[in-house]
Amino acid sequence: MTGQQEIQNFISPERLYAAAAFFSIITLAVVAMIYIRLYIKKKTHFGHARITEQLNEWISEALLEETTVNITMQPWLMQYFAKEVHRRYVTDSLINAKKNLKGAASNSIVDLYLKLGLKKDSLNRMRSLVWHKKARGIYELYMMGQQDMAAEIERHTNSWFEGVRAEAQTATVGFKGFAGLEFLSILTQPLNEWQQLKLLEQLHKLNVEEMPGLPGWLASPNLQVQIFALKIADIYNQFHVHDQVAELLCADNEALRTQAIKTLGRIGNEETAGIMRDQYRQETQGNKKLILRQLGMVGSDLDRNFLMERMNEEDDGLKLEAMRAMAQCDAEGWDELLSLANDNTVLNSISKQVLYELEQ
Amino acid sequence: MPKILLIEDDNLIRKTVELKFKKENLDVVCACDGREGLQKLPLEMPDIVLTDLMLPYASGLEIVSAVKAIEEKDIPVIIFSTMGQEHIVQEAFRLGADDFIAKPFSLTELTIRIKNQLKKTE
Numbered sequence: 001m002t003g004q005q006e007i008q009n010f011i012s013p014e015r016l017y018a019a020a021a022f023f024s025i026i027t028l029a030v031v032a033m034i035y036i037r038l039y040i041k042k043k044t045h046f047g048h049a050r051i052t053e054q055l056n057e058w059i060s061e062a063l064l065e066e067t068t069v070n071i072t073m074q075p076w077l078m079q080y081f082a083k084e085v086h087r088r089y090v091t092d093s094l095i096n097a098k099k100n101l102k103g104a105a106s107n108s109i110v111d112l113y114l115k116l117g118l119k120k121d122s123l124n125r126m127r128s129l130v131w132h133k134k135a136r137g138i139y140e141l142y143m144m145g146q147q148d149m150a151a152e153i154e155r156h157t158n159s160w161f162e163g164v165r166a167e168a169q170t171a172t173v174g175f176k177g178f179a180g181l182e183f184l185s186i187l188t189q190p191l192n193e194w195q196q197l198k199l200l201e202q203l204h205k206l207n208v209e210e211m212p213g214l215p216g217w218l219a220s221p222n223l224q225v226q227i228f229a230l231k232i233a234d235i236y237n238q239f240h241v242h243d244q245v246a247e248l249l250c251a252d253n254e255a256l257r258t259q260a261i262k263t264l265g266r267i268g269n270e271e272t273a274g275i276m277r278d279q280y281r282q283e284t285q286g287n288k289k290l291i292l293r294q295l296g297m298v299g300s301d302l303d304r305n306f307l308m309e310r311m312n313e314e315d316d317g318l319k320l321e322a323m324r325a326m327a328q329c330d331a332e333g334w335d336e337l338l339s340l341a342n343d344n345t346v347l348n349s350i351s352k353q354v355l356y357e358l359e360q
Numbered sequence: 361m362p363k364i365l366l367i368e369d370d371n372l373i374r375k376t377v378e379l380k381f382k383k384e385n386l387d388v389v390c391a392c393d394g395r396e397g398l399q400k401l402p403l404e405m406p407d408i409v410l411t412d413l414m415l416p417y418a419s420g421l422e423i424v425s426a427v428k429a430i431e432e433k434d435i436p437v438i439i440f441s442t443m444g445q446e447h448i449v450q451e452a453f454r455l456g457a458d459d460f461i462a463k464p465f466s467l468t469e470l471t472i473r474i475k476n477q478l479k480k481t482e
Contacts, residue, residue, distance in 0.1 A: 057379075060372065060375040064467075093372050097372050099463070099464060100370065101467065102465065103468060104468070
């Protein structure tokens with residue numbers, strides 16, 4: 001038998017029909033499986049959507065009731081709540097509703113959260129060893145205003161895990177207001193810029209209270225705590241820490257000195273301008289500009305010579321800041337500076353810029 | 361019964377507001393996004409529109425513009441806004457919005473505002 005005959009026997013019509021039938025069946029089976037899978041998926045999706053719709057209706061009715069005491073759970077709902085993933089969905093929905101609603105409905109949301117036993121889930125999450133679950137648990141308890149958990153939450157304000165720490169700090173300040181900032185006294189972990197902004201935003205909504213810990217925070221070994229404390233001293237005009245802030249001008253860290261200069265501009269007294277003038281020569285270019293800017297706020301005619309000397313600086317930016325400062329804090333000095341500028345092209349154009357700004 | 365077109369993408373909030381209005385004997389038509397809102401607007405011709413500013417497919421500003429473009433009827437628009445949307449609220453007022461209510465809001469206050477607006481247009 002030649003090779004060609006062997007091939008012809010192998011691809012005989014019967015075998016070809018059998019192969020075609022086999023592949024057709026496989027194709028049909030695959031298509032059927034895809035169809036069934038899509039059908040199940042669609043059914044599950046619509047089933048979930050229907051349950052979510054019913055659930056939303058049930059929650060909405062509960063929220064509009066005067067009290068949640070009489071709320072009953074139908075069997076389908078009991079079945080739904082048996083799964084942790086569903087309870088988590090309801091917790092999320094309630095938190096979202098709490099962000100949007102206030103008044104009686106907001107109280108009903110918390111009542112419902114407790115009645116459905118969702119606090120237990122949040123507690124379990126907070127006590128979990130997995131950091132993101134812990135952070136989530138803290139967030140849920142805070143959003144639902146569970147003040148009785150404040151002490152336990154506060155223990156996490158210096159956690160190793162950034163997410164846990166941030167949620168715990170936010171919750172502690174949310175529960176205790178300015179008194180909640182006491183965690184800064186023990187904070188050894190970083191307090192990043194974003195978290196600082198979040199905390200300041202939270203404090204912004206509250207009435208200012210005493211901050212006995214502020215001097216301690218300014219002397220903290222944690223650089224970010226020091227910077228945050230300086231921001232607080234600046235925003236809430238904490239004049240009593242002026243000298244301590246002035247001492248920070250000698251710090252090695254540039255960011256710390258920058259914030260200290262800014263803060264001194266807000267809580268300055270008659271000594272501040274002199275302190276800043278002494279610091280000027282040792283500073284970086286950026287901080288020099290900042291010092292000149294702050295002199296505009298805390299300076300006086302005593303700074304005239306110092307500001308006049310700045311007209312000999314090589315950097316036009318420094319000249320501009322010095323002129324602005326003079327225009328703000330010393331009227332006579334400003335007139336003197338304008339006459340000096342008449343004979344100097346560069347100073348003349350800078351003074352025109354300052355005059356333009358003053359007109360605005 | 362006055363008819364309200366409520367456009368809000370948060371299911372639970374939409375349902376809660378809808379139920380509250382029904383309890384107050386107000387007729388409510390709901391839309392879950394901007395596109396559905398724009399579709400229902402000419403069909404329903406509501407007496408008042410209550411819309412969120414941030415919506416999928418079409419924003420609250422587009423809703424305000426569409427409502428104010430209707431010549432047959434002067435329909436008041438109340439917008440929901442959240443903190444940090446002040447500039448969008450200003451834009452909405454420039455486009456003709458009649459009132460706004462900041463989130464979080466009280467359902468009672470919302471109902472009073474709606475009724476006041478309805479009284480004005482009576």
